[in-house]
Amino acid sequence: MFDIVSAEAIREGTATDAYFDRTVAALRHADRDPHVVAEVTADQFPDGEFELFTGVENAAELLSGLPVDVDAIPEGTLFDGGPVMRIEGTYTDFARYETSLLGFLSHASGVATSALEARRAAPDSSLLSFGARHVHPAIATMIERSALVGGFDGFSHVAAGEHLDREASGTMPHALVICFGPGEQEAAWTAFDEASPEGTPRIALCDTYTDETDESLRAAETIDLDGVRLDTTGSRRGDFRHIVREVRWKLDDAGYDDVEVFCSGGLGPDELRELRDVADGFGVGGFVSNADPIDFALDIVEVAGERGAKRGKLPGPKAVYRTADGEHLVLPADDDAPEDAESLLEPLVRDGEVVADFDVDAAAERAARDAERVGFATGTE
Template identity: 30%
Template sequence: MSVFDGKRLPAGFFQIDTERLREGWYSDAYFLNTEMILTTLAEEGYNFNGMSDIIEIDNINNINGISPVNLNNGDIIVEMQFFTRRRPFSLIAGTDEAIAILRECTGYFNDKGQFVNTYHTMEVEAAMDGVVNFYEGNPKEVSPIMKIKGKYRDFARLETPILGVLTESTRIATNVYNVLAAAGGKDIMFFPARFAHYKVQEMHGYAYALAVKAYNQKYGKSSRAIVSTNAQGNWWGAHGGGTVAHASIACFLGDTAETMMQFCRVVPQEVPRIALVDFHNDCVGDTLKVMEKMFLAFLELYQAGRYNEAEKYRLFGVRLDTSGNMRDVSIPPLGDKNLDCGVNPRLVWNVRNAIDRAYESWDFPDSYAELAKAWCQQVKIIATGGFDAAKISRFEEMRVPVDIYGVGSSFLENSNVNNTKNDFTADIVKVKIDDKWYDLSKVGRRSCSNPDLGLVGGI
């Protein structure tokens, strides 16, 4: 069952380019060629005039008792299955959009150039977005997440965009799921917007949220879905969040503490105050400057009884984003780039220790010591820059005190390394002749089943 309550997303969410999908604008040319050939044969009334290794032809020119006169290849009805073979599993996403494409774009153009929708003549089975699809490695034992039965020339041109939707959505969802597993359910900020075309942000954000909910449901966790753009949250009703960028600090002439003071003063209180502290490659130093300035502003308002206003100056966390080719000034060199540079465990521990004891050097009345201590120790550490499931796993195994990870480009990866390749493919596995289905597929493939498949309703 889908983690989104068993309901499919409305077709309108996807803003499908219906006109150009129908015209084959996004289709590989060989599918268009096939459609043109089948359409021409149907118009000509062509009947099968070849030989088949799958269906035996007897000596009176019948195909298993079926006369070739009745076999019009142009109108051939097929069963096509769509599947992926990522090991050991994939978290499926994109079926809702694929179905929306089929509903809107299955059919043909008549002699007057009008599109005739024939989706109602098809039978479509599909898994719900959010199901986990397992694959053990046997190429003949795939678990299809969608099956289409219908006149092939009516949907041939849709194979390319459907495969693309399923591949991209499922890859993101599965990669996010694996990162959450590596982080043990800690919050994962979704930061790939700058690494992909802006038009795919909505789909990416949906796949991310799907994975967060699936992981929480599976393991009883409460990880939050945190996106950076409004587009990423559009399909599920969320808004982008964030605080400051390096460019913000540059606008304040490199003064990170003053940047945060103005952020706190101007930005609504419900936005978490997260300081980016690597501008000078001195995460500890900038963290301490930000904390002291913000706490003293907090304390002044607190002492005046303006408690709600004081909360504007409560630091939620600091974000470490040190470049992988830079060594923070707090890190004594060991001569190994992997140990010295970027956001590494030693840097996180240095910052954590500095945060927890920062109040000890501040000038305030002793009666507020416990308040200051609590204010400091609730500050979280957000680690970003070059994180993926493998790096997060190392940090978690070492119990590095990261509270939240921010992950970007690794969510988009689709390589053969560690079986992360998430490509989908589709095959015709059966043909229908005189109301009887015959197995027919390329060598190495066959029609397979999946209990997660369910019939999809009509238009």
């Protein structure tokens, strides 16, 4: 019914590029199927431009049941070069899965990197992911999970919440207010209040027909309000910081100092930095959901025990280390480990069995620690 590749197709290896099918056919025709080591990398050498690694849980599920061994850096780790994953096994056993594997890792890591950048821009604010409407619904769960790994507090997508066992967050759209019509904002806010379950934050959208200060005060007078959300379109926004400060001032002046102010609508790190001291939280959409995927590649680096790689790639299996000062080192895997350095590649799959655990909160905590250690997005501090 929809343009969606099924989970069965991914699992069976048909969600692949055609040349992998032809490669497998050619190798079998030639009775040649070597044992190889392959590595997933974005950059060969560390370059100081860190990105956040995620999508590992889906990658592990993809490779489970195959006769391969896989090592990977843990989910939530920041990397700037060298392998993030290493696969060892007979080539045709995993060749067809390269397309899906790279897709799982590339897209999720790009989204999580942008989410972490937003989090670093507003480290003490509440952040919700509002971007599912900008992507194909089939990947909404990936978007929301990646936002959580990047440090977001929640998200808006209901089905993703069911999959991740998290309750979706949200207030009301302009459509609710418009269905009641001009001058009937109070009726819309009252309906929202009366229909919402206990425990749902009463956050009123306050910029539909009149200015933000007027609607915010009227909403606070109408229902027991937890907060107001300002989602003013760019064409009417003007100086958004001034608008937010004015709303805060007038709410405080009227005795509603406990009513919080949330902002949404086309916000990115620059806007978060500008508003983080005058707003309590933000809904961030396209900056996170529309993030460019990380340009990962999978390359064979050893064939039948012999080091080898295509021109421009580094032959031989490698190890990746994090030094005490946050630097990354990439060395041949059989070299001695540097003193006071942490090895980042850890077992993920052994002979087809997933041996790692996955926890979104633990990954988010790791990302936050790593961001401090490596100075990620320091311009947002």
